[in-house]
Amino acid sequence: MDQVTARRLGLVLLAVILLAALAQLFFRTPVQTDMSAFMPHDRDRLQTLLQSQLEQGPAARVWLLALRGGSAEVLAGASRLFSHKARKSGRFSQVLNGQQQLDDATRKLLSTYRYLLSDRLQPDSYSVEGLHRLFLGLLEILRSPLSTFSKTLAPRDPGGESLYLLQKLMPKTGAVRLEQGVWMDREGTAALLLLQSRVSGTDLDAQLTLQQEMSRWLEAVREETGIKGLKIQFAGVPALSLETRQRIRDASTRLGALAGGIMLLYMFLVFRSPRRVLMTALPLLTGVIFGAAVVSLCFDGIHGITLAFGITLLGVAIDYPIHLLTHQHPGEPLGRTMKRIRPTLFQGVVSTVLGFSIMLWSDFPGLVQLGLFSISGLFMAAWVTDFVLPRFGRDSAPGELPLLQHVPGSTGQAGVRIQLVLVVLILGLFIWTLQDEPVWSRDIRSLSPVPQEIKEQDGRLRAAMGAADPSAVLLVEGRDAQDVLRREESLQPKLQKAVEQGLLRGVESAARLLPSIQRQQERQSWIPARQELVLRLETALADLPFKPGVFAPFIDDLDHSRSLVPLTPVSLQGTPLYLRLQALLLPTSEAVIGVMPLVGSRDLPRLSNLLGSAAGEGVWVFDIPRETARMMADFRDDMVRKAGWAVLAIVVLLAAWLRDWRRCLAVLLPVSLAVLVSVVAVLRLGQGMNLFHIVGLLLVTGIGLDYALFFSRKVVSADEQRRTLYGLVICCLSTVTVFALLGLSGIPVLQAIGITVAVGCLAAFLLSWLLARPASQPLACP
Amino acid sequence: MNDRLMNTAVTAWMGARKAGLAPVLLGAGILFYLSLLSPLQAGEGLQGLMDRLASAGGTEVSFVEEKHLDMLDVPLIQKGRLRFIPPDRFERVLEGPGGGRFVIDGQRVLQQQGDTRRELDLEQLPAVQAFAASFGATLRGDLEMLQKYYEINFDDTADTWVLELLPKDPRLQRFVTRIVLRGQGGLVKRMEVYEVNGDWSDMRLLYE
Numbered sequence: 001m002d003q004v005t006a007r008r009l010g011l012v013l014l015a016v017i018l019l020a021a022l023a024q025l026f027f028r029t030p031v032q033t034d035m036s037a038f039m040p041h042d043r044d045r046l047q048t049l050l051q052s053q054l055e056q057g058p059a060a061r062v063w064l065l066a067l068r069g070g071s072a073e074v075l076a077g078a079s080r081l082f083s084h085k086a087r088k089s090g091r092f093s094q095v096l097n098g099q100q101q102l103d104d105a106t107r108k109l110l111s112t113y114r115y116l117l118s119d120r121l122q123p124d125s126y127s128v129e130g131l132h133r134l135f136l137g138l139l140e141i142l143r144s145p146l147s148t149f150s151k152t153l154a155p156r157d158p159g160g161e162s163l164y165l166l167q168k169l170m171p172k173t174g175a176v177r178l179e180q181g182v183w184m185d186r187e188g189t190a191a192l193l194l195l196q197s198r199v200s201g202t203d204l205d206a207q208l209t210l211q212q213e214m215s216r217w218l219e220a221v222r223e224e225t226g227i228k229g230l231k232i233q234f235a236g237v238p239a240l241s242l243e244t245r246q247r248i249r250d251a252s253t254r255l256g257a258l259a260g261g262i263m264l265l266y267m268f269l270v271f272r273s274p275r276r277v278l279m280t281a282l283p284l285l286t287g288v289i290f291g292a293a294v295v296s297l298c299f300d301g302i303h304g305i306t307l308a309f310g311i312t313l314l315g316v317a318i319d320y321p322i323h324l325l326t327h328q329h330p331g332e333p334l335g336r337t338m339k340r341i342r343p344t345l346f347q348g349v350v351s352t353v354l355g356f357s358i359m360l361w362s363d364f365p366g367l368v369q370l371g372l373f374s375i376s377g378l379f380m381a382a383w384v385t386d387f388v389l390p391r392f393g394r395d396s397a398p399g400e401l402p403l404l405q406h407v408p409g410s411t412g413q414a415g416v417r418i419q420l421v422l423v424v425l426i427l428g429l430f431i432w433t434l435q436d437e438p439v440w441s442r443d444i445r446s447l448s449p450v451p452q453e454i455k456e457q458d459g460r461l462r463a464a465m466g467a468a469d470p471s472a473v474l475l476v477e478g479r480d481a482q483d484v485l486r487r488e489e490s491l492q493p494k495l496q497k498a499v500e501q502g503l504l505r506g507v508e509s510a511a512r513l514l515p516s517i518q519r520q521q522e523r524q525s526w527i528p529a530r531q532e533l534v535l536r537l538e539t540a541l542a543d544l545p546f547k548p549g550v551f552a553p554f555i556d557d558l559d560h561s562r563s564l565v566p567l568t569p570v571s572l573q574g575t576p577l578y579l580r581l582q583a584l585l586l587p588t589s590e591a592v593i594g595v596m597p598l599v600g601s602r603d604l605p606r607l608s609n610l611l612g613s614a615a616g617e618g619v620w621v622f623d624i625p626r627e628t629a630r631m632m633a634d635f636r637d638d639m640v641r642k643a644g645w646a647v648l649a650i651v652v653l654l655a656a657w658l659r660d661w662r663r664c665l666a667v668l669l670p671v672s673l674a675v676l677v678s679v680v681a682v683l684r685l686g687q688g689m690n691l692f693h694i695v696g697l698l699l700v701t702g703i704g705l706d707y708a709l710f711f712s713r714k715v716v717s718a719d720e721q722r723r724t725l726y727g728l729v730i731c732c733l734s735t736v737t738v739f740a741l742l743g744l745s746g747i748p749v750l751q752a753i754g755i756t757v758a759v760g761c762l763a764a765f766l767l768s769w770l771l772a773r774p775a776s777q778p779l780a781c782p
Numbered sequence: 783m784n785d786r787l788m789n790t791a792v793t794a795w796m797g798a799r800k801a802g803l804a805p806v807l808l809g810a811g812i813l814f815y816l817s818l819l820s821p822l823q824a825g826e827g828l829q830g831l832m833d834r835l836a837s838a839g840g841t842e843v844s845f846v847e848e849k850h851l852d853m854l855d856v857p858l859i860q861k862g863r864l865r866f867i868p869p870d871r872f873e874r875v876l877e878g879p880g881g882g883r884f885v886i887d888g889q890r891v892l893q894q895q896g897d898t899r900r901e902l903d904l905e906q907l908p909a910v911q912a913f914a915a916s917f918g919a920t921l922r923g924d925l926e927m928l929q930k931y932y933e934i935n936f937d938d939t940a941d942t943w944v945l946e947l948l949p950k951d952p953r954l955q956r957f958v959t960r961i962v963l964r965g966q967g968g969l970v971k972r973m974e975v976y977e978v979n980g981d982w983s984d985m986r987l988l989y990e
Contacts, residue, residue: 098903139858140882140895140896141895142849142851142853142854142858143849143858143860143876143882144882144884144893144895145874145884146884146891146893146902146910147849148913148957148958148975148977148981149907149909149910149913149957151851151853151981152957152979154853155853167900178889178890178901178903179889180889181889181903545854545855545856546853546854546855547852547853547854547855550853
């Protein structure tokens, strides 16, 4: 009675936990999509910098748009309307379509501070010679037909510094040409726009909302202009990231549905009872719910990738109910079956948990989530298999498996010699492959599921607009914003040289928008006192045809410039320049990072050389794909090291548990060999290992341990042996089918996991079967 | 055109006299001539000028320009060549070292002076756009465009004509009070620009 009460209590407890988990999932679990969770945290400074750049850097936030489907005139109108909506929305820090960008207040500011801001000014600009040159230049300008319009400013600004600043601060248009007042491509078939979002480039959900909003604006533009054929084309980093995600999602959904259907069919074929089919799904289902709830409790949400990979890793849990149901003898209550297989099942669960636990010590928050998810999910799946399933199976016709008769009744019983040959063969193949193929994949870009064609299109649009290359950036670290501005200024001559040598087309920087206080004060110090200035002006104008006194406003303005307080980023607040500065000056906890996006960079190593001693001391040239690859490699090496510890822990655990070195060997050898076979397959396919292959190998280890433990289990009858084999055949077939489907998906990430797991599981099954301790020594034969 | 009409009228008159219809035709002829002088017919005369300008096609010609600027003690005098390539390319190259080059090509304006090169977009500079239409539209014979930007006074005497253009666009009115184009037949011979601040320029085209 007590036992029954305890069981009831247990069931109630389980129900409460699962309900709480469901509640947590429904009410308190945002699904995160920010990719930075899969970037390492608390690594060295460089990586932190890189990460902040990837998340917030201007290049990562830039949308490139092309409007098509009309004459140049129509497109120009659409471009104006669209930009107006985008600017009004306040969602972008920059909306550029070629129209004039600066408002009157900013123009006034630039005009007032022109003698502090203009980088054309030199120490000798106010010498007699300098002023003479200036006025000669003005005479030339007065010859132009446009002087009608420009000369009104001449008495105040004979050098045209205001105009120069305005043009300099207008974004570089690159190879784009202006037509009808907006940016157009060479053929005049597309109006081009560049929009920099305020939200981070890695926040894909926010970017998706933006994309949808932009589509709505286009719809509105279509209606307002009556041009139905207007089309929009998105490019830029956010667009590519969204495309990537969408493709993975589509493939996962499609394959998931297909795999689910196949699994159902399998299970129905095997068990011929809807109830039992349901039972096979229950542990996995509860495992997923519990795992997700635990992660969301610890991390205030769950990452989309954790969920997807976590469910994959939990795939091993579908084997547990299969073991239970196939081992059930006719007429036997499931509770008793459970009792028989429990030790083996638990050995499998615990060693798999050990294998997965290496992810808990990862520096990637996303992988810690994944580890926690899979471990807690496995725990729940095992508990449900052990505790709940026996209650379900009570009154169904147990142990009848229509296909069982066709199963041969033993393990492979390969002789010791054949076993040895197998071991040597696989090891040899492995070593040979290692010598032939590079082990690690170098190019993380190969992981992108976006077709080359779309990437090329993106590249073309980027080149056409002279937009910053998202794969290269210069970072400058300083104590504060002024420090960064000063450092950027000191780099300018070298960068100019790089542009002249063709290493770059250009560099954006905060210092280009706003010089440091020091530089502004320096320019102020060049301006002579009023008396002196008047004298020099008189001398400079002596042989020129200007009327006396014409330049009095020029003298006034210069005199006023001497007493101006230099501009700082803060004093620009409320102007469009401030938004642009914000993207180029990133405050971190104890420093400020200046971001200098490189436009059209060619040879980064040479650029680093050119920067010489500056590089490294607070200035870094980042080759983002290479740095990301390096980060992934660091992480991967870390995983491999930790995997060593996990293997050791598993060996110790099994040795202590099994207390039989031959059985230990029979378990560990097939699993290790299966992992090697899987690696060989991946390398022979010319893929090179990456992070996702390693996640796949973890699953192979978990499943392989399970297979090997069951095959090497001490059994009492040939029937039991046959049931074990049958159960494992079902497990293996279903796993291999599902993962082979992933392997054929064409999405590199899914392919990586699919191939690794499908090959590894098949190998684990065959090897466990062949290498299991010969069953010719069962303790007793009834 | 008037000469041709005259000839036709005279031939008709001679024939009619023989036929005894002289008094009737004389009356009709006088009426016809009167109607030519009435203001109603001025538009047709302007259109006629425009047609002639349009059919003149591309030209290349030397020019001399005098600019009288308030800032300067003496007028700026400059020489150079003008080239017009229909429908909307207009080039002005100054003589001498560092000769400035000024090109209007459709909506783009290119200005080159020594090493500095500037590209402007007319769409963004409405005043300049209106200004450019004064000679652009005239050379092209585009009356519609001309009327869009200017109030036009047209005077056609003996063998020369005068177009006085008064800006309609307030953005151009801030700079320019009037532009006067003078010509003969299908050729523009002279262009005067009078500015709000009293500056004025006079450009003469020297056809060979």
